[in-house]
Amino acid sequence: MMSAPMTTVQSSADSRQFPKFDLYRLLHTVFQPTFGCKICILIDLPDLSEAKGLAFLNNPARAIQQRARQYFYEGLKNGVMDELALKGGEMYAYVQTGGSNLDLPDECVDMEGKRLSLEKDIYPNYDIILAITTFSATAPLTAFAKQYGFRGATLHGVNEIILNSGLAVDYDEVSRDAEKLRLAMTKADSVEIDFGLENGEVLTAKLELSGQEAQKSHGLCRGTTPDVANLPAGEVYFVPTSAEGFFPMKYEDGTLGKLTVTEGRIIKSELIEGNQATIDTHNARLLDDPMTGVLGELGFGTQVLPVSGSDIQDEKVLGTCHLATGRDDHLGGHITPAQFKRHQNATHDDILFAPHKTPNFDIKQVRMTRGTQKEILIEHFQPAKYLLDALAAK
Template sequence: MDMDTLTTDNLKQLFETVFQFRPADKVLTFIVDVPNDNLPDHDQWLARRSMAYDWWQKASSFREDIGLETVQIFYYENVGSNNNNLPDRFYAVEGSPEQFTAEVIRLKGKEIPMAEVMAETDLIIAPTELSATAPCKMLAKEYDFRGTTMPGFIPEMLPALNLDYNKVHERIMNMKTRLDEAVKEDIVFDVRGTEYTFNCDLRNRKATASSGMFHDDKIVGNLPSGETYIVPYEGEITGNPSGSAGTIPVQFGEEIVLYRIEGNRAVEVLSEGKESDRQRHMLIDEPAYGNIAEIGHGVLGEFGLQAVGSLLMDEKLGLHIAFGRSEHFGGIVSPKSFNDPAKVVHIDRVYVESLQPDITIKRVVLSYVDGLKETIMEDSAWTV
């Protein structure tokens, strides 16, 4: 299966737009996760590894044109969940990676400390099965690199790589300005004719614009990209609890799970059903999973793109709410907040019709410190 349809020139132009290469940029590194017994291989994952290998080869061919000295690729055993910490060891393995598994890279590869790879690289690209965004964001601050993560990338996303990201940047900066000034965001959901409201506390927080251009120091974000996100206030200031409260509905198949939110945490599942029971037990086992970690405002739907069945792309189409880890976005919930390191997660729930057909965002209203209110979404479409 061949996932790649980008020519060498297309790829070079994409990288130049995304990274705006500097004279100091000398080492570009691809990092790619591989299957194991707990998470077996599948066609899209195999094709993504092949794409990464192809991009590595093409980037190696034009590295001198963009001032790079080294373009390298490393593999690692998948970490079991989205946005969990990366393993301590990477592997340099020769040859095409279609048949690579955790066992194969250990047997055939050269083991290299993850910290050593991070310390020597200037730019990182992570086309992975499980999202490496959270750990890469934190590592970038420690090791001073820039990068882009591409979890779950599939061929249907290729049109998104050809967008005018200058226009995307302009659009999301407009949203960032509003979120930076707001102190509350009220989200009203329509679930099969019944309304639920989540009042989100935005005090003590600034939004982040993720436009697909990673030109600033120590910055990592998704590609494709096109969203402005903000971490709700999590109540970390003594004597100043979070005001985030209400009900958040999420559709799993035919079932609607209703989470009761208090203090920016999902503290109870109000609904009944098989998935409701599963979510209820997840909150009991891992209270940190219930943290409301992000409110995302994707704009790529305005650029004519459609849902493709992968969070990397679909969350950029409209409103999404994430549960779990938040410290990589500027919050306080980190892997240490979880009881089991294997269950560290940051998971997005995306409110677009193709993914949650029975839930509509009836409206989203921002409240500002001066008391003014502004409606920014109606019937799942942005109005600003």
């Protein structure tokens, strides 16, 4: 195995003392809700019959939904709604989509099993919607927020580590740090990433950014503008205008592939180690529906957080970066579900590069070009001096 060093950032996260999760503080900081705002919670279930009588509470496979009930629903009912002068507090369930950021079904149920419509009964009637789910709902919920005028947050994959670290932080501070790093990277022309493999080979991918304004996921969703925060937050991101080169990908079964990128799209995968059938399956998907290979995001983490085992938090860790394939309309891009050959392919899938996730290759270096300025952003999963100086600035 490659001996990629444990980053100083991650080491400090392990010993950092986080405050206890506080639903009042989280909702107050993120939304600053005004008097009488109506709030609800959405969960996803494989079978809606599990909602009736709260049957999902007895299913060990529904840990995320159980946390939604325990920490959010019960937290709202046990004082937080009164403290924030909120109304509502109901919980609803819809059928799991089966993929990250796939369009949501319209049918949902309340906790008595009554069938309702998200578009008729939920979206128009709530001011704040929290989606605490297995599969990310950020892209579709953002589109519905703009259509129906609500604000919200998506918190897919929530676990105990996330509750007591990524959701327990001060989001005013998170927002300030994200803005410092955004300013350090905004209007970049391109970013190059060198990946070092165990066999000594170095793969390089160049992402063209065309001087665009960098965006940030900073956790604050205040005011009256319809918007959806992705929590935990803490990220600076771009929508690439093109890309060329190669990068490694670790598949779910541990297989490692070498991906070739041309004109902003993955065109093929080649086996480095593992299961050839996994590579063949990916190549068949790229051939059948080429939009599944389009690179729709380049993101950089901005927070000092412990590894949670869930990408929703781990991609927000300072010193990591990630690419994403698929739809990017919720990020200001132009790739929409309608452009995919098959509906189930219209996902937004993050590919995270982090020591715990990809120990068999190293991020040797990430470089930014902005006009005549050239800066090193990351080396060996550690933020370089340029980013650390940006964070230290007043």
